[in-house]
Amino acid sequence: MLRYIIRRLIWLIPVIIVVSLIVFVLMELAPGTVVDAMMVEDMTPEQKAELLAKYNLDKPMIYRYGLYMLNLLKGDLGTSQITQVNVWETFLTRLPNTVVLAFSSLIIGAAVSIPLGILASRHAGSLLDNSVTVFSLFGMSMPIFWLGLLLLLLFSYKFGWLPGGGTREGIRSIILPAVCGSLGMIANTARQTRSNMLEVLHADFLRTARAKGVPESVVIWKHALGNAWIPILTTIGIGLSAQLAGSVVIETVFAWPGIGRLAVEAVTQRDATLATGVIILTSIMYVLVQLVVDLLYAFVDPRIKAQYTKYAKRRKRST
Amino acid sequence: MENEIIGSSSAIKDDTDVVLDIRDLVVHYELEQETVEAVNGVSLRLKKGQTLGLVGETGAGKTSTCLSVLNLVQTPPGVIKSGTVKVCGQNVLEMTSKQLEKIRGKDVSMIFQDPMTALNPVMTVGDQIAESIKYHEGLSDKECIQKAIDMLELVGIQGVRSVEYPHQFSGGMKQRVVIAIALACSPKILLADEPTSALDVTIQAQVLDMIQDLREKMGMALLLVTHDLGVVAKICDTVAIMYAGKIVEYGTLEEVFNTPKHPYTKGLFNSLPNIRHREEKLKPIPGLMPDPTALPEGCAFAPRCAYAAQACGRKFGIHSFGGTHTALCARYEEPDFDIDFARGGESNG
Amino acid sequence: MKKLKPGASRPVLHRRNKRGQLGEIWHRIKKNKGAVIGLIILAILVLLLIVSLFMPFKLATGGSGKIRFTAPSWQYPFGTDNQGRNVFYRVIYGTRYSLAIGLGSVAFGLVIGTVAGSYAGYYGGKVDDIILRCSDVLASIPGMLLGMVIVTVLGTSVRNLIIAVGVQCVPQFLRITRASILTIKDNEFVEAAKAIGFSDNRILFTQVLPNGLSPVIVLISTTLGTVIILAASLSYLGFGVPVPHPEWGAMISSSRDFIRTQPYLITFPGLFIMITVLAFNLVGDGLRDALDPKLKR
Numbered sequence: 013m014l015r016y017i018i019r020r021l022i023w024l025i026p027v028i029i030v031v032s033l034i035v036f037v038l039m040e041l042a043p044g045t046v047v048d049a050m051m052v053e054d055m056t057p058e059q060k061a062e063l064l065a066k067y068n069l070d071k072p073m074i075y076r077y078g079l080y081m082l083n084l085l086k087g088d089l090g091t092s093q094i095t096q097v098n099v100w101e102t103f104l105t106r107l108p109n110t111v112v113l114a115f116s117s118l119i120i121g122a123a124v125s126i127p128l129g130i131l132a133s134r135h136a137g138s139l140l141d142n143s144v145t146v147f148s149l150f151g152m153s154m155p156i157f158w159l160g161l162l163l164l165l166l167f168s169y170k171f172g173w174l175p176g177g178g179t180r181e182g183i184r185s186i187i188l189p190a191v192c193g194s195l196g197m198i199a200n201t202a203r204q205t206r207s208n209m210l211e212v213l214h215a216d217f218l219r220t221a222r223a224k225g226v227p228e229s230v231v232i233w234k235h236a237l238g239n240a241w242i243p244i245l246t247t248i249g250i251g252l253s254a255q256l257a258g259s260v261v262i263e264t265v266f267a268w269p270g271i272g273r274l275a276v277e278a279v280t281q282r283d284a285t286l287a288t289g290v291i292i293l294t295s296i297m298y299v300l301v302q303l304v305v306d307l308l309y310a311f312v313d314p315r316i317k318a319q320y321t322k323y324a325k326r327r328k329r330s331t
Numbered sequence: 332m333e334n335e336i337i338g339s340s341s342a343i344k345d346d347t348d349v350v351l352d353i354r355d356l357v358v359h360y361e362l363e364q365e366t367v368e369a370v371n372g373v374s375l376r377l378k379k380g381q382t383l384g385l386v387g388e389t390g391a392g393k394t395s396t397c398l399s400v401l402n403l404v405q406t407p408p409g410v411i412k413s414g415t416v417k418v419c420g421q422n423v424l425e426m427t428s429k430q431l432e433k434i435r436g437k438d439v440s441m442i443f444q445d446p447m448t449a450l451n452p453v454m455t456v457g458d459q460i461a462e463s464i465k466y467h468e469g470l471s472d473k474e475c476i477q478k479a480i481d482m483l484e485l486v487g488i489q490g491v492r493s494v495e496y497p498h499q500f501s502g503g504m505k506q507r508v509v510i511a512i513a514l515a516c517s518p519k520i521l522l523a524d525e526p527t528s529a530l531d532v533t534i535q536a537q538v539l540d541m542i543q544d545l546r547e548k549m550g551m552a553l554l555l556v557t558h559d560l561g562v563v564a565k566i567c568d569t570v571a572i573m574y575a576g577k578i579v580e581y582g583t584l585e586e587v588f589n590t591p592k593h594p595y596t597k598g599l600f601n602s603l604p605n606i607r608h609r610e611e612k613l614k615p616i617p618g619l620m621p622d623p624t625a626l627p628e629g630c631a632f633a634p635r636c637a638y639a640a641q642a643c644g645r646k647f648g649i650h651s652f653g654g655t656h657t658a659l660c661a662r663y664e665e666p667d668f669d670i671d672f673a674r675g676g677e678s679n680g
Numbered sequence: 681m682k683k684l685k686p687g688a689s690r691p692v693l694h695r696r697n698k699r700g701q702l703g704e705i706w707h708r709i710k711k712n713k714g715a716v717i718g719l720i721i722l723a724i725l726v727l728l729l730i731v732s733l734f735m736p737f738k739l740a741t742g743g744s745g746k747i748r749f750t751a752p753s754w755q756y757p758f759g760t761d762n763q764g765r766n767v768f769y770r771v772i773y774g775t776r777y778s779l780a781i782g783l784g785s786v787a788f789g790l791v792i793g794t795v796a797g798s799y800a801g802y803y804g805g806k807v808d809d810i811i812l813r814c815s816d817v818l819a820s821i822p823g824m825l826l827g828m829v830i831v832t833v834l835g836t837s838v839r840n841l842i843i844a845v846g847v848q849c850v851p852q853f854l855r856i857t858r859a860s861i862l863t864i865k866d867n868e869f870v871e872a873a874k875a876i877g878f879s880d881n882r883i884l885f886t887q888v889l890p891n892g893l894s895p896v897i898v899l900i901s902t903t904l905g906t907v908i909i910l911a912a913s914l915s916y917l918g919f920g921v922p923v924p925h926p927e928w929g930a931m932i933s934s935s936r937d938f939i940r941t942q943p944y945l946i947t948f949p950g951l952f953i954m955i956t957v958l959a960f961n962l963v964g965d966g967l968r969d970a971l972d973p974k975l976k977r
Contacts, residue, residue, distance in 0.1 A: 216448035217449055217450055220450065220451075223440065223441045224466070225432045225435035226436075226462060239451065239453055242453070312453075314453055315496065
C-alpha cells in the first residue's frame with residue numbers, strides 16, 4: 013500500500029516539470045510583458061534598460077526558465093513580479109479561502125444530493141424521481157457563472173438578504189457562493205447516487221438478507237447503501253476536484269479572495285512568476301485530491317484493498 | 332407417511348407434525364403487456380423431518396413457490412393472487428413485516444441458486460452469519476460471532492476464515508457459507524432452490540451430503556427444488572413433479588420413481604439416458620413448455636402429451652392411486668386407463 | 681389472455697429483430713422522451729444557426745446610442761444593451777460561436793484522443809505507458825487555468841478558443857478509447873486479421889476501433905455540453921472571443937455591471953447556453969441508454 017502511494021507521489025515530479033514548462037513558456041510567449049504597465053513615456057533608455065534587467069527580460073527565455081527551475085528545486089517559487097510578495101506566501105494566504113468555500117459547497121452538495129438520490133432510487137419512476145432527474149439535467153446544463161449572477165440578482169440585489177460578494181460579512185458572505193458551487197454538484201451526484209443505488213437495489217444479496225429476517229430498514233441502509241456508497245464516494249471525490257477547478261469562476265463572480273481569482277489576476281497581468289507558481293501549486297493540489305480519493309476508494313472497498321495489502325500477496329503465494 | 336390427498340380441502344386428521352402447509356397457491360407476475368401465471372394452484376405439505384424434492388424444468392414455478400413461503404415474492408410485478416401458506420400453523424401471507432422478519436431465517440430459511448451473488452461483498456462472512464443470529468437469538472455480539480464461527484466449522488470451513496470477505500472464497504465454499512447462514516438459527520424448514528446447479532459435479536456431491544447430514548442432525552424439513560432426478564433419488568423421501576405452475580404428480584420416492592403415473596413424469600424418466608439400455612437416440616419430450624403468459628385451458632401438458640384426449644381440455648381433479656401417490660391427469664377419470672398399458676395416442680372419448 | 685385448445689401450444693420464442701442494429705438504436709432513442717426533446721431543441725438551434733449565417737455582422741454589432749437599455753418588447757424581444765444593440769439579433773448570431781466552438785473542440789479532442797488512445801490500447805507496453813502519462817499530465821492542469829493561459833498566448837479568437845478547449849478534451853477521449861480497445865483487441869477476429877497479413881494500422885482502424893465506438897459516441901454528446909459551458913466561462917472571464925463578437929458568455933460578462941437595472945441582459949444569453957447544453961445532455965443520455973448492451977427491451 014505504501015509503495016503504491018509513494019509511486020503515485022513520485023509521479024508528481026514530472027507533472028510539476030511539465031506544467032511549469034508549459035505555463036512558463038506560454039506566459040513568455042504571450043504578447044506583452046510585466047513591465048509594459050510600468051514603462052512610462054518619459055523614461056530614459058537607461059531607465060528602461062534598468063527595468064528590463066531587473067526582471068531579467070534582457071536575457072533569453074531559457075535563462076529565465078533555468079533560473080526559475082533552479083529556484084524551484086530549492087523550493088523557492090519566487091516573488092510576484094508585480095506585488096513583490098513571495099509567491100508561496102501569497103498562495104498560502106489565499107488558499108484557506110478557496111478551501112473553505114470548496115468544502116462548504118461539498119458539504120452542502122453531499123448533504124442534499126445523497127439523500128435525494130437514495131429517495132429517488134427507492135421510488136424509481138415516481139413523480140419525485142422524475143423531478144430529481146429533471147432538476148439534475150437542468151443543474152448540469154447551467155453555466156456556473158450565470159447561476160451565480162442569477163443568485164446575486166435574486167438574493168442580493170432584489171431582496172437584499174445577502175451580501176453581493178467579498179468576505180466582509182462573515183458567514184453571510186459564504187452562503188451564496190457555497191450554494192452556487194453546490195448546485196452543480198447536487199445535480200451530478202444526485203443522479204449518480206440514484207443510479208448506483210438502483211444497481212445495488214436489484215442485487216441478489218439483498219434478497220439473502222431479507223430471507224435472513226433482517227429488517228427492511230437495515231437491508232436498505234446497511235446492506236444496500238453499504239455497497240452503493242463506494243462509487244458514490246468516487247463521485248464526491250470528483251466533485252471536490254470539480255470544486256477546485258470551478259473555483260476560478262465562482263471566486264470571480266462573487267469577488268471571493270481565493271486562489272482561483274489569484275490565478276486569473278496573475279495571468280491577466282502577465283505576472284509570469286506568480287501565474288506559473290499558482291498554476292503549478294493548483295495542479296499539485298488537483299493531483300493530490302485525486303490521489304486521496306483513489307486511496308479512500310481502496311480503503312473502503314475490501315475487494316480493492318485486498319489487491320494492495322500484504323495479506324493478498326501472501327495468499328497469492330499460497331494458492 | 333399418512334394417508335393424505337393433496338389438493339383436497341377435507342380436514343386433515345393429524346397435523347401436529349406439519350411444519351409447512353401450502354394450499355391452492357396462485358402467484359402471478361403482472362408485467363406491462365402481459366401476465367405470467369407462474370404458480371397455478373399448488374398445494375404441498377411438509378412434515379417435520381421430511382425431505383420433499385420439487386422437480387420441474389426451468390420456468391415451472393418452483394422458485395416462486397419457495398419465495399412465497401417466505402413471502403418474498405418481488406411485489407411489483409409479482410402478486411400472490413390466492414391461497415394460504417402456513418408455516419407452523421400460521422399463514423405467512425397475512426403476516427405483518429415484523430412477524431415475517433421474525434420467522435425468516437428462524438423458522439424458515441432459504442438457500443438460493445447462485446452463490447456467487449448471494450453474499451454481500453463488503454461484509455465479512457462471519458458478520459453475515461452472525462447477523463442472522465443477532466436478529467433471532469438475542470445473544471451478545473461476541474456470542475453471535477462465536478456461534479458464526481461454529482457454523483462455519485459445521486459446514487467445513489475453518490473458523491479463522493470468518494474475517495474474510497466473500498470474494499476470497501470459491502463458488503463451492505460460498506455456497507457453504509450461504510448454507511451456514513441459512514442454518515445458523517436451526518430453522519424448522521429449509522428451502523433449497525437448486526443449491527448445486529451453479530457448482531461443478533464433485534462439489535455438488537459434497538454440498539448435498541452436507542445438507543443431508545445437517546438435516547438429520549437438526550431434524551429439519553427440507554424442500555429441495557431441483558431439475559436433477561439423480562439428486563432427488565439420493566436424498567429425498569417424497570417427490571412432487573411440477574409443470575406449468577401445477578403439481579402434476581406427488582408421492583413417495585418409490586411410488587413416483589418406480590411407478591410414475593403422469594405422462595410428463597414418464598417422459599422425464601424416459602428422457603434420461605439409461606446405462607443399462609443403451610440406445611441410439613435419446614427420447615426427449617417433444618415440444619416446449621407452454622408460454623406462461625398464455626396457458627391453455629385444461630391440462631398444460633396436453634399439447635405435448637402422447638396420451639392426450641378431449642377430456643384434457645377441460646378442468647379436472649386429482650386422482651389418487653392409494654398410499655400417498657397422486658397425479659393430475661384427466662385420463663385417469665376413465666375407469667380403466669393405466670399409463671403402463673395404454674398405447675400413446677389412444678383416446679376414449 | 682388467450683386460452684388455447686389442447687394440441688396448440690405457444691412456445692416462447694424470441695421475436696426476430698427485424699430492425700437491425702442501427703434501427704434498434706434509433707428505436708430506443710425515439711422511446712426516450714428526453715432524448716426526443718433534446719433532438720427537437722437541437723434542430724431548432726441548427727435552424728437558428730442557419731439563420732445566423734445569413735445575418736450580416738453589422739446587425740449584431742451595430743448599435744445606436746439612442747436606444748440603449750430598452751426593456752424587452754415586441755420590437756426588441758430581448759431588449760437592447762448598453763451600446764444600443766439588439767440583443768435578440770446578438771443572441772441568434774451567437775449561436776454560431778457556441779456550436780462552432782463546441783463541435784470544433786470536440787472534434788479536436790476526438791481525433792487526437794481517439795487516435796492516441798487506439799495506439800495506446802492496441803500496442804500496450806511502453807507506447808501505452810508514454811501516451812498515458814502524457815495524457816495524465818495534461819489532465820492534471822485544471823481546465824480553466826490551462827484554457828486561460830493558452831488563450832493569453834494565442835490571442836482571443838474563435839479558433840484559439842477551440843484549441844484551448846479542445847486540448848482538454850483529449851485525455852477523456854484517450855482514456856475511453858483505450859479502455860474500449862483493450863477489451864476488443866483480444867478477440868479472435870483480430871487474430872484472424874493479423875494472420876491474413878493486415879497491417880497494424882488497418883486492423884486497428886478498420887476492425888478494432890469500429891467495434892469499440894459506442895462509449896466514444898456517448899462521450900461526444902456529453903462532452904459537447906461540457907465544452908460549451910467551458911467556452912462560455914472562459915469568455916466570461918475575458919479569455920474568449922474578442923469584444924464585439926456576440927458570444928453568449930462574453931455578452932453576459934459585458935452586461936454584468938448593469939445587472940441590477942437591466943437583468944434581462946444576462947438572462948437571455950444564459951438561457952440559451954443552458955438550453956443548448958441541456959439539449960446535448962438529453963441526447964447524450966438517450967444515446968447512452970440506447971447503446972447500452974445490458975439494457976433489455
